[in-house]
Amino acid sequence: MKLHSETYDSYKNAEGEWSVTIPSEWQEKRVKDLFRLVTDAAPANNDYELLSLYTGIGVKPRKDLEARGNKASSTDGYWIVRKNDIVVNKLLAWMGAVGLSEYEGVTSPAYDVLRQVKPEVDPRYFAYLFRTETAKKIFRKNSRGIMDMRLRLYFDKLGALTVPYPSSTEQKNIADYIDNKVTLIDKKINTLSKKVILYKKLRATNIDEIAFSGLVKDTPLKPSDDDAIGKIPSHWKVLRLKEVANIQNSNVDKKSHDHEKTVKLCNYVDVYKNDFINSSLEFMQATANDSEIAKFQILKGDVLITKDSETCEDIAVPALAAETLEGVLCGYHLAQIRCNNKIILGEYLFRLFQSQRFGKRFTVFAKGITRVGLGQSAIADALTPIPPLEEQLEIINKIRCSTELTDKAIGNLSRQIEKLKELRIAVVNDAITGKIRLKNTTKRGSAA
Structure with a gap:
């Protein structure tokens, strides 16, 4: 079956709550x-x-x-x-x-x-x-x-x-059209998403090689007491994350009856899609009370990670606050980690979460059925390798250089995926509301 599209002769406003414009004949x-x-x-x-x-x-x-x-x-x-x-x-x-x-x-x-x-x-x-x-x-x-x-x-x-x-024929034509278009778009999204995963694995591997081996060749190593992390340079410390950072799970949602002031909310999607959180992002508007504003204000150097998701693979995805964001709070489904900068730097911890050896181990602690969640204790008790501050700075700079190309590739692919998702929405909306008229042009006796 082949479909071609045009517009309808006239349109009307739908009655009731469905406030859209639809073809007059529907x-x-x-x-x-x-x-x-x-x-x-x-x-x-x-x-x-x-x-x-x-x-x-x-x-x-x-x-x-x-x-x-x-x-x-x-x-x-x-x-x-x-x-x-x-x-x-x-x-x-x-x-x-x-x-x-x-x-x-x-x-x-x-x-x-x-x-x-x-x-x-x-x-x-x-x-x-x-x-x-x-x-x-x-x-x-x-x-x-x-x-x-x-x-x-x-x-x-x-x-x-x-x-x-619409008529039964039009319903079928519209559904067939969307099925076909969406299938093609989703295939492209799936292909690009697989590439993003590969680049992220490559980046994680690069970070592993830099973040856990030290900067001096043949540095003596010692056990970290964590099998996932393995051996680390002997002059590094190993501490639980709660000993070097303040960790809190946010409970600030979009709206609650006891919220008083208008704020902006950095939510799951902001962290999942962006490595760095800054004022250029469009944050969701929400409300919060004074206590929540004081507690969950995002400061420069905060590490935000996803603590709830649909799959274990999307747990502990990190983002780094690149600046202090006045009036922007850490939102629901996220954990907010604020480092003691005298011991561990926020960007260093952010890179650890991006690594395979440190970050990916949190997926085994996620629990749930239709959704999975990461408890605060699983984050707080995580053994964390800590080099001297000067070495952390050197590791950060080396990782920046090493991941520059992969970060750009991930960014480009992510933007392509977002455009395809926008196209998907447009395809569905235009067809479902009759912005285009779809007709079956298959001639009788021809192959569908």
């Missing part, structure tokens, strides 16, 4: 007239192949979950899910946690399962629609709860929403 219908809430209870013997795990596309096979140590002790309250059901994470729907199941099995009570009520409803179209930025805003408004982390979208609210409703 209808609008309530979600509950298109989907029913599945209340088919899972069998008690727990012999279905699947358990729930939000991944952006719904659920994963049990074998994939058990490979990560994720198991359910009981299926009490679980729902049966079928292929092409829409799976909605009630707690995170407002963040886009909506997916289309590729399998048959069961899903946990944390999820609502929506099943089409008519064959002319294409669930793929609505799965894409429910993950748009417009949908996220509407879902957040209709979620019930006090704080962002406790908001829940229930089907009584979701079902009452009026959504754009």
Whole structure:
């Protein structure tokens, strides 16, 4: 099947909360007239192949979950899910946690399962629609709860929403178009992401060679008492991180009922995407009280690391505060480490976290099921090799020179990935709201 695009003859403003412009010929219908809430209870013997795990596309096979140590002790309250059901994470729907199941099995009570009520409803179209930025805003408004982390979208609210409703042919054409385009974009993103991983491994290897062997050839070595670190120069100290730095896990989120003042928040994404945190970044606006402002203000030399993530591999990813950031606080899902500069320099510790031998060992301490977290004690008790300050400065300078080319390559690749992600969003939004008109141009009798 081949599709070509043009625009529709006229457009109108969608009614209700879905405040977008759509083609005049499209209808609008309530979600509950298109989907029913599945209340088919899972069998008690727990012999279905699947358990729930939000991944952006719904659920994963049990074998994939058990490979990560994720198991359910009981299926009490679980729902049966079928292929092409829409799976909605009630707690995170407002963040886009909506997916289309590729399998048959069961899903946990944390999820609502929506099943089409008519064959002319294409669930793929609505799965894409429910993950748009417009949908996220509407879902957040209709979620019930006090704080962002406790908001829940229930089907009584979701079902009452009026959504754009193209013809069944158009739904299929739009879903096919997005599937094809997104697949191509995701392949490019995946290729570039693998290159980033390779460059980061190369950088970590370079840092290992510099940061743990000392600067003088044939320097006598001694055991560090940590198998992951191995031997280090005999004149270095080995101390627990809590002995040379202040470590605190941030609890500052975007919004809370007792917050008083407007601040900016350095969050997980800022740290994950940037080696260095500075005023050129666009930080999220938030609110905080005086105690939080005093406690989590970011100062030059602070090392921020990811302490919560979806995978162990993304735990303890570091960033260095390159300057003091007035009014910018360390946000939720991050740990903030402030070094005693008389013993250890912030940039030296930052480079240690970038290394394989020091940084990657934290992944084994992360615990969780659908998300993993790193406890403060695991960070605080980490044995840390500490050269004299003068040697730390020399190591820092040598690492800067050694990683300059790989840092540039990682930066260029990361920017390409971000542009592709922006393109992905644009492709979905333009097709899902009818900014382009997609027609099947395959002639009868020709190959699809």
